Amino acid sequence: MELLQECAGAKRIGISGHLRPDGDCVGACLALFLYLSKMLKEASVKVFLEKPADIFKEIKGFEEIETGFPREPAFDVFFALDTVPDRMGKAEEYFNGAVKTVNIDHHISNSGGGTVNLIRPDIGSTCEVLLDLMDRDRIDADIARALYTGMIHDTGVFQYSNTTPETLEKAAFLIGFGFDFPRLIEETFYQKTYLQSQIMGRALLESIRFMDGRCVVSVLTRKTIDFYQAEPKDFDGIVNQLRNIKGIECAIFMYQTDIHEYKVSLRSTEKVDVAKVASFFGGGGHARAAGCTMKGTFHDCVNNLSLHIEEQLC
Ligand code: 5GP
Numbered sequence: 001m002e003l004l005q006e007c008a009g010a011k012r013i014g015i016s017g018h019l020r021p022d023g024d025c026v027g028a029c030l031a032l033f034l035y036l037s038k039m040l041k042e043a044s045v046k047v048f049l050e051k052p053a054d055i056f057k058e059i060k061g062f063e064e065i066e067t068g069f070p071r072e073p074a075f076d077v078f079f080a081l082d083t084v085p086d087r088m089g090k091a092e093e094y095f096n097g098a099v100k101t102v103n104i105d106h107h108i109s110n111s112g113g114g115t116v117n118l119i120r121p122d123i124g125s126t127c128e129v130l131l132d133l134m135d136r137d138r139i140d141a142d143i144a145r146a147l148y149t150g151m152i153h154d155t156g157v158f159q160y161s162n163t164t165p166e167t168l169e170k171a172a173f174l175i176g177f178g179f180d181f182p183r184l185i186e187e188t189f190y191q192k193t194y195l196q197s198q199i200m201g202r203a204l205l206e207s208i209r210f211m212d213g214r215c216v217v218s219v220l221t222r223k224t225i226d227f228y229q230a231e232p233k234d235f236d237g238i239v240n241q242l243r244n245i246k247g248i249e250c251a252i253f254m255y256q257t258d259i260h261e262y263k264v265s266l267r268s269t270e271k272v273d274v275a276k277v278a279s280f281f282g283g284g285g286h287a288r289a290a291g292c293t294m295k296g297t298f299h300d301c302v303n304n305l306s307l308h309i310e311e312q313l314c
């Protein structure tokens, strides 16, 4: 795929990513926004996302993200980044109404929902996929910082097995622009607010191990969430912390979204392909990190997940 060729002649270009946008999603949307705005001076480029966490506000373009989803005339080209189009929430309407749609992603569960698709499950982040599509001579420090954000978030700061020599070569190229990458990593990846730390503490304290200590689950009910006045973005990192427990092969973190509905995050170490588990419940993701939304009581959800996890652990 050639990014500028796909946008040839376009006057109105739109970009969006998935609901509850994470570092890769925000980084990819803003990197593409900055790049296309720079390269296509005659086009109007807009980014639409659910309001991202404030930790990302130092990425250039953050203030220009449209979070209100107003009525819009049809776009000439609409990009769905780091997601299948039906996980974009309200932006899916813009996508469906666009003349041309481009889907760029790295989720193995995405079979491609655009008129043009580039899905690279072998690549660790959508930002890494995007960097391959950009002219390196036209990348600047702002675009580099946006791309680097996505790369650190989806590779766990270059720790997960989706980190390749190419990933590190790209990271080396990006930090060459001289932005303050240690601070970016600290402030967007490791740092937690006091509220986040308290909730994480509570989720760890109340976690339950099962399957001979090979799985762990923790749940935050509506009542607890309301008590802390917390939001989904305050739960980032909990499931990874559960997965860090010695002996755990699969970690489940759930938070209640309705009376009998839970958003589920899954992480695994080596054996369990959690994208496969999530796909049974209409979700998706990667082999080591995936998610879905499930209906039923907490126990129904855990029982149903366990059946599929156990099958892979035997
Ligand atoms: P997280 O647990 O951090 O929310 O998500 C882990 C991975 O699974 C991410 O790559 C995310 O995009 C994907 N994922 C999470 N929830 C869903 C879902 O409901 N549907 C799909 N298709 N992917 C999901």
Ligand code: MN
Pocket (backbone or CB within 6 Å): 024, 025, 082, 106, 124, 125, 126, 154
């Ligand atoms: Mn991603």
